[in-house]
Amino acid sequence: MADYRKVLTFETIGGKRGIFLQCNKSEAVSQVFRLLLKGGKAFxxxxxKMWHPKKPDEKSKPKNIHFIIEDEGVYEITNQPKLAGFYLFTKSPTGRMTYFAISAQQKDSLLAAPEGSDLESLLKILKNQ
Incomplete structure (x- = not known):
């Protein structure tokens, strides 16, 4: 079984491709945001897909959550000890989604790029600077 706490893992469920994140019972629930221009975020x-076992007096807490990533762009993952941070998600010519971990500075540069820019190519340029 994949370890969803160490590596972003893509899986297709119900025809929708997305990433799985695993939450420990003692942690805040993981969240994913699509970052927008001017500091905006879209949840x-x-x-x-899986819940932690609970005692009768406890509230149910999610264990494995599938987040569907449909659009290319800059995203932020929160409440994950190893995977929290910024990512660029892009689609290959065949439509398969891939990702790149990015820094806060790279995030700002990618968000400032003109609409329609090839973000993957821009990221390659930023990494070579």
Whole structure:
């Protein structure tokens, strides 16, 4: 079984491709945001695929959450000890989604790029500077 706490893992469920994140019972629930221009964020809805076992007096907490990533762009993952941070998600010519971990500075540069820019190519330029 994949370790969703160490590596971003893409899986297709119900025809929708997304990433799985695993939450420990003692942690805040993981979240994913699509970052927008001028500091805006759009929450990416997650679908809980597995719940932690609970005692009768406890509230249920999600364990494995599938976040569907449909659009290319800059995203932020929160409440993950190893995976929290910024990512650029891009689509290959065949439509397969891939990702690149990026720094806060790279995030700002990518968000400032003109609409329609090839963000993957821009990221390669930023990494070579």
């Amino acid at each position: 990416v809805q997650g679908d809980v």
